[in-house]
Amino acid sequence: MQGKKIGIIGSGSWATAMIKMLCENDQDKHIFWWIRKEEDAEYIQQFKHNPTYLSGVSVDLSITTIDTNAKNVVVNSDIVILNTPAAYLKDALRGVTKEDFKDKIVVSAIKGIIPKDNLIIGEFLEQHYAVDIERICVVGGPCHAEEVALGKLSYLTFGCKNLDSAALVASFLSSRVIKTILSEDILGIEFGAVLKNIYALAGGICHGLGYGDNFQAVLVSNAIREMRRFVAKVDGDTSRDVNTSAYLGDLLVTAYSQFSRNRTFGNMIGKGYSVQSAQLEMNMVAEGYYASACIQEYAEKYAVELPICDAVYQILYQHQPASKIIQALSEKLT
Ligand SMILES: NC(=O)C1=CN([C@@H]2O[C@H](COP(=O)(O)OP(=O)(O)OC[C@H]3O[C@@H](n4cnc5c(N)ncnc54)[C@H](O)[C@@H]3O)[C@@H](O)[C@H]2O)C=CC1
Numbered sequence: 384m385q386g387k388k389i390g391i392i393g394s395g396s397w398a399t400a401m402i403k404m405l406c407e408n409d410q411d412k413h414i415f416w417w418i419r420k421e422e423d424a425e426y427i428q429q430f431k432h433n434p435t436y437l438s439g440v441s442v443d444l445s446i447t448t449i450d451t452n453a454k455n456v457v458v459n460s461d462i463v464i465l466n467t468p469a470a471y472l473k474d475a476l477r478g479v480t481k482e483d484f485k486d487k488i489v490v491s492a493i494k495g496i497i498p499k500d501n502l503i504i505g506e507f508l509e510q511h512y513a514v515d516i517e518r519i520c521v522v523g524g525p526c527h528a529e530e531v532a533l534g535k536l537s538y539l540t541f542g543c544k545n546l547d548s549a550a551l552v553a554s555f556l557s558s559r560v561i562k563t564i565l566s567e568d569i570l571g572i573e574f575g576a577v578l579k580n581i582y583a584l585a586g587g588i589c590h591g592l593g594y595g596d597n598f599q600a601v602l603v604s605n606a607i608r609e610m611r612r613f614v615a616k617v618d619g620d621t622s623r624d625v626n627t628s629a630y631l632g633d634l635l636v637t638a639y640s641q642f643s644r645n646r647t648f649g650n651m652i653g654k655g656y657s658v659q660s661a662q663l664e665m666n667m668v669a670e671g672y673y674a675s676a677c678i679q680e681y682a683e684k685y686a687v688e689l690p691i692c693d694a695v696y697q698i699l700y701q702h703q704p705a706s707k708i709i710q711a712l713s714e715k716l717t
């Protein structure tokens with residue numbers, strides 16, 4: 384086995400899109416891919432496709448080992464990419480120890496907060512697995528798995544305090560159609576991604592209620608300012624440029640794209656679906672639903688006003704009528 388060994392933990396759309404990026408990138412490597420369900424692993428082994436997500440993507444089994452044991456994948460890899468929804472990460476890593484993560488570069492492709500622990504993934508890795516901040520990398524930027532599957536030109540931002548590590552990870556995912564950007568702003572990229580999901584959910588709710596593009600534009604304009612205020616409050620950095628692709632870019636793609644899980648989920652809520660029925664209707668996870676509850680605690684902790692996040696929380700968790708809450712929100716937007 385030549386080159387670096389790269390592990391992927393996750394078997395949904397984004398993990399499958401990353402498998403495509405890795406398989407199409409021409410650097411020497413071997414991939415270890417954790418698949419949650421035994422039957423899916425057998426299917427991929429036989430047919431070289433994920434049966435459930437992005438089934439058009441073909442898996443190069445000459446450089447990919449499929450495994451249903453996450454510990455094996457972590458232990459065998461030099462670089463481990465975490466790619467489950469945040470709510471399932473602890474479950475996916477059951478049995479994996481701090482020792483297993485020792486000296487690895489650990490990459491989070493997750494855009495969510497671990498519910499109950501209320502930790503973004505970087506914090507979770509430091510606290511639960513003693514992963515040093517220099518070895519934690521996050522992947523952000525506007526990039527839908529479905530467009531990666533279609534070979535559409537996309538840009539990813541790799542955030543790491545150690546830019547050499549960010550560059551190393553990026554070098555395995557880049558290609559003619561995947562451009563990479565490096566950044567040291569792990570915290571900003573992580574929180575930006577968490578918040579944009581909540582804002583896209585708000586946009587979906589408004590669309591479902593019948594608000595038009597004029598209002599959506601005002602909502603998104605307020606959302607990026609709310610994001611900047613929040614992240615600056617968390618780390619005290621007021622110089623961050625949120626108009627770049629990892630922040631504004633990701634907010635725009637999630638707020639407007641037909642592929643967005645969060646917008647689709649919000650749209651159903653705006654149309655009157657209950658949270659449960661909207662979740663059942665989608666075979667995918669809208670991270671913004673979980674993040675909405677978690678971010679309330681952060682807002683209190685950092686004493687920062689987040690009117691859009693508050694509105695989403697009142698609709699999803701306090702069962703307030705969406706039309707009344709969005710009407711009240713609309714009075715606060717500028
Ligand atoms: N889909 C996309 O285009 C992008 C997704 N992301 C992020 O990637 C992360 C993964 O999301 P997706 O791949 O989109 O997920 P998805 O919504 O496509 O798939 C759901 C995933 O959850 C897993 N799952 C369902 N029930 C589970 C359980 N009980 N225990 C463990 N796992 C379970 C499924 O196996 C599947 O991997 C999220 O944080 C998302 O925000 C980031 C960028 C793009």
Ligand SMILES: O=C(CO)COP(=O)(O)O
Pocket residue numbers: 494524525526527580583633636637638642643644645646669
């Ligand atoms: O983060 C994403 C694209 O950058 C995916 O999230 P959505 O599917 O909600 O847009």
